[in-house]
Amino acid sequence: MCKTATINKIIPMSLVDGPGNRTAIFFQGCNFNCSYCHNPETIKKCINCGVCVSHCPVGALKMIDGKAIWDENKCIDCDTCIKVCPHGSTPKTHEYTVDDLMEKIEENIPFIEGITTSGGECTLNFEFLEELFTKVKSLGLTSLVDTNGFISLKSPIMDGLVKAADGFMLDIKSMNEDEHIKLTGRSNKTVIENAVYLASIGKLQEIRTVLIEGHKNRETVENITKLLKPYPNLTYKLISYRPFGVREEFLELKSIGQKEKEELKEIVIANGIKVIDC
Amino acid sequence: MEIFDKVEDIKKEVMNTIENQSLTYEQQTYRLSKIAENVMDYPILKNDLFYEMYNKGKICDLDEGHAPYAPRYILPDYEKLLREGSEFLRLTPAKNLRQAINSLLIFYHHVPSITRFPVYIGSLDTLLEPFVDEVNDDVIEEIKLFLIQLDRTINDSFCHANIGPYETKVGNIILDIIGELQNVTPNMTLLYDSEITPDNFAEKAIKASLDSANPAFANLSYYKKDFNGIPFGIASCYNALPTTGGAFTLSRIRLNKIADDSKDIDDFINRELPKVVDTLLHFMESKIDFLVNKTSFFESNFLVREGFVKLENFVGLFGVVGLHECIETLSAKEGKTLVLGTDKEAKELGVKIMDQVEELVNNFTSKYSPVWNNKFMLHAQVGAANDKGTTAGTRIQIGKEPDIYQHIRTAARLQQYFPSGTGDHFPFESTAEKNPKAILDIFRGAFKLNMRYISCYKEDGDLIRVTGYLVKKSDLEKFNRGEQVSYDTVQYAQDPLNEYGILERKVQNV
Ligand code: SF4
Ligand code: SF4
Numbered sequence: 110m111c112k113t114a115t116i117n118k119i120i121p122m123s124l125v126d127g128p129g130n131r132t133a134i135f136f137q138g139c140n141f142n143c144s145y146c147h148n149p150e151t152i153k154k155c156i157n158c159g160v161c162v163s164h165c166p167v168g169a170l171k172m173i174d175g176k177a178i179w180d181e182n183k184c185i186d187c188d189t190c191i192k193v194c195p196h197g198s199t200p201k202t203h204e205y206t207v208d209d210l211m212e213k214i215e216e217n218i219p220f221i222e223g224i225t226t227s228g229g230e231c232t233l234n235f236e237f238l239e240e241l242f243t244k245v246k247s248l249g250l251t252s253l254v255d256t257n258g259f260i261s262l263k264s265p266i267m268d269g270l271v272k273a274a275d276g277f278m279l280d281i282k283s284m285n286e287d288e289h290i291k292l293t294g295r296s297n298k299t300v301i302e303n304a305v306y307l308a309s310i311g312k313l314q315e316i317r318t319v320l321i322e323g324h325k326n327r328e329t330v331e332n333i334t335k336l337l338k339p340y341p342n343l344t345y346k347l348i349s350y351r352p353f354g355v356r357e358e359f360l361e362l363k364s365i366g367q368k369e370k371e372e373l374k375e376i377v378i379a380n381g382i383k384v385i386d387c
Numbered sequence: 388m389e390i391f392d393k394v395e396d397i398k399k400e401v402m403n404t405i406e407n408q409s410l411t412y413e414q415q416t417y418r419l420s421k422i423a424e425n426v427m428d429y430p431i432l433k434n435d436l437f438y439e440m441y442n443k444g445k446i447c448d449l450d451e452g453h454a455p456y457a458p459r460y461i462l463p464d465y466e467k468l469l470r471e472g473s474e475f476l477r478l479t480p481a482k483n484l485r486q487a488i489n490s491l492l493i494f495y496h497h498v499p500s501i502t503r504f505p506v507y508i509g510s511l512d513t514l515l516e517p518f519v520d521e522v523n524d525d526v527i528e529e530i531k532l533f534l535i536q537l538d539r540t541i542n543d544s545f546c547h548a549n550i551g552p553y554e555t556k557v558g559n560i561i562l563d564i565i566g567e568l569q570n571v572t573p574n575m576t577l578l579y580d581s582e583i584t585p586d587n588f589a590e591k592a593i594k595a596s597l598d599s600a601n602p603a604f605a606n607l608s609y610y611k612k613d614f615n616g617i618p619f620g621i622a623s624c625y626n627a628l629p630t631t632g633g634a635f636t637l638s639r640i641r642l643n644k645i646a647d648d649s650k651d652i653d654d655f656i657n658r659e660l661p662k663v664v665d666t667l668l669h670f671m672e673s674k675i676d677f678l679v680n681k682t683s684f685f686e687s688n689f690l691v692r693e694g695f696v697k698l699e700n701f702v703g704l705f706g707v708v709g710l711h712e713c714i715e716t717l718s719a720k721e722g723k724t725l726v727l728g729t730d731k732e733a734k735e736l737g738v739k740i741m742d743q744v745e746e747l748v749n750n751f752t753s754k755y756s757p758v759w760n761n762k763f764m765l766h767a768q769v770g771a772a773n774d775k776g777t778t779a780g781t782r783i784q785i786g787k788e789p790d791i792y793q794h795i796r797t798a799a800r801l802q803q804y805f806p807s808g809t810g811d812h813f814p815f816e817s818t819a820e821k822n823p824k825a826i827l828d829i830f831r832g833a834f835k836l837n838m839r840y841i842s843c844y845k846e847d848g849d850l851i852r853v854t855g856y857l858v859k860k861s862d863l864e865k866f867n868r869g870e871q872v873s874y875d876t877v878q879y880a881q882d883p884l885n886e887y888g889i890l891e892r893k894v895q896n897v
């Protein structure tokens with residue numbers, strides 16, 4: 110059992126991570142490496158090389174016992190550390206035990222209806238999540254998982270997490286295998302399997318796709334909605350690409366036009382799925 | 388305080404009013420009558436401590452006028468009007484929607500108040516629902532025209548309508564069209580009770596308020612506990628008052644100014660505050676004496692004669708402002724820097740101060756207001772002219788707001804002192820429109836903490852809630868340029884928006 114998890118950020122009030130008001134928890138570390146990731150520094154874990162420490166203008170970073178430790182109260186969020194990190198990581202994270210994290214969540218009661226775990230890729234911490242969600246439920250709150258769906262949720266070791274979670278929000282980057290590999294470095298097979306599996310057990314809260322000009326958007330939208338047609342009450346978030354926070358080399362990527370988006374929305378609706386335009 | 392020593396001064400002020408190009412004809416007429424009223428003496432002795440405290444800013448009578456001849460806030464029994472009609476106005480009982488709306492509009496015209504417009508126009512949905520069998524285009528059109536008529540003729544957004552707690556056809560129609568109408572009048576409150584009000588209706592109300600700053604949410608079950616069976620409504624900014632009655636008068640103390648003159652916390656709590664509170668209580672009582680015994684209102688006005696209001700249901704409102712700065716000043720005198728909203732100790736000091744205010748006010752027994760056990764009601768007043776540097780009620784100063792949860796926790800604790808009204812308002816990023824349920828979650832959380840009154844609006848919308856009432860940013864820009872605007876409230880919004888930083892309220896990022 111992993112005792113702690115590395116948390117990049119906790120947003121006490123989030124109106125954009127599922128239904129109602131939720132506390133969103135972003136885990137550090139991802140098994141994808143998407144070209145257009147908005148927070149690329151959350152992909153790799155810090156290896157405590159110490160390079161960033163001396164660059165911090167306000168002394169918010171220190172090496173203690175071989176670890177890069179971040180003092181949140183001193184930090185002025187200039188993000189110099191992230192820019193200079195040779196490993197594409199960030200020292201601005203904290204290790205949490207489930208109980209520490211529960212304390213943070215409880216501070217937000219009675220204003221939230223639940224939590225959403227995101228990342229990075231939060232399911233890499235599946236045992237941690239299972240324990241967390243069980244405790245969250247005992248407080249009358251719900252737990253949603255925002256995932257890239259790369260780890261098979263059908264596999265027996267994930268069963269506890271799937272049971273403990275109230276729902277999953279799944280990214281469908283591309284239904285075209287080659288494009289998916291180009292975008293993320295990985296196959297889309299498990300992602301698709303997961304989508305169908307979660308829908309079949311009533312735990313697919315939402316799917317979403319980031320729409321980028323020149324991508325096989327239509328193929329993606331058409332194929333996934335056809336596949337999920339048998340499952341009612343699904344929501345599909347169609348997200349126009351915005352270049353905030355992405356790595357410099359991807360700044361020139363553009364969103365699709367509104368006309369194309371409207372066509373895609375029609376496809377979704379025709380397959381009996383609700384659409385949210387973002 | 389407007390004191391005219393010479394007839395020349397009066398003439399000058401009359402002339403100023405007549406010449407003023409940014410006032411409408413109605414506004415001029417109102418000002419002229421106010422000048423006449425203020426030629427009279429205050430209803431207190433010339434050597435009353437009141438004057439000194441007034442001049443130091445510790446006490447403020449909100450320029451109500453020297454010789455009040457009608458109660459400040461009137462909440463008539465509109466159900467009675469529709470049920471029985473009015474002899475004086477030659478109105479018969481309403482038999483259908485058109486008659487009901489017609490009777491109400493006629494009646495509103497005859498309801499006086501401090502603003503010369505009705506500050507309470509009733510629970511519109513409850514009033515009209517019995518006349519609506521099915522929703523069709525005609526019904527929607529009638530209600531829409533009714534709302535437009537209100538906005539264009541009641542030229543003052545202190546005019547307040549209530550809806551809820553039940554979901555009704557009329558309530559749904561109103562919420563569906565106010566976004567499109569973008570009216571400043573009436574100000575609206577949803578009487579919300581999570582046990583009664585369906586989620587979809589409440590979410591619709593949140594959506595509407597992001598769009599049009601209306602309606603605000605009142606914690607109905609909490610208010611019901613205070614009023615203990617006495618029928619009440621929300622009037623003016625957010626004032627909870629007995630219906631078939633209202634408020635005689637509202638005056639206020641500025642806690643921060645009292646703190647300026649105190650040596651330390653002990654001196655403030657045990658000497659300065661009691662003196663000021665006592666002076667204001669007696670001032671208010673004299674004013675009510677004058678209104679009840681010397682003027683014609685409670686003798687001859689048709690509202691009284693026909694039983695639309697009753698003397699025993701009127702209360703005196705004891706207003707409080709400037710707690711935020713009071714805490715800063717007092718803590719500085721003790722060598723500390725305490726900020727309300729951020730420091731736990733500041734909140735504790737706030738509670739200590741308000742406990743004392745509450746006790747002092749409740750120790751006073753008035754000859755009037757049997758409805759409220761012959762006590763004055765505490766009221767978190769929202770601010771007026773010359774309030775720069777004084778934060779409304781017990782609110783956290785704009786610019787010093789902590790995160791929203793902390794903000795609400797602090798506000799909820801301090802709102803508890805004010806059965807006759809208080810409120811906090813939160814602008815949200817417009818993305819919140821996609822998830823109204825989330826704001827409902829936050830409001831419900833607030834109500835669980837005994838918050839009384841809360842509202843939201845969209846950061847980049849035209850309509851915003853200023854201190855309690857609504858105003859359009861675009862109208863204020865017009866007024867700033869010297870153009871006429873049809874409603875009075877825009878004048879009151881000028882200082883808050885131009886100078887007190889209402890537009891700088893912390894926007895809730897989603
Ligand atoms: S973001 Fe914070 S920790 Fe990083 S360099 Fe800037 S101040 Fe230091
Ligand atoms: S954040 Fe990067 S630079 Fe800093 S210690 Fe970790 S790996 Fe090294």
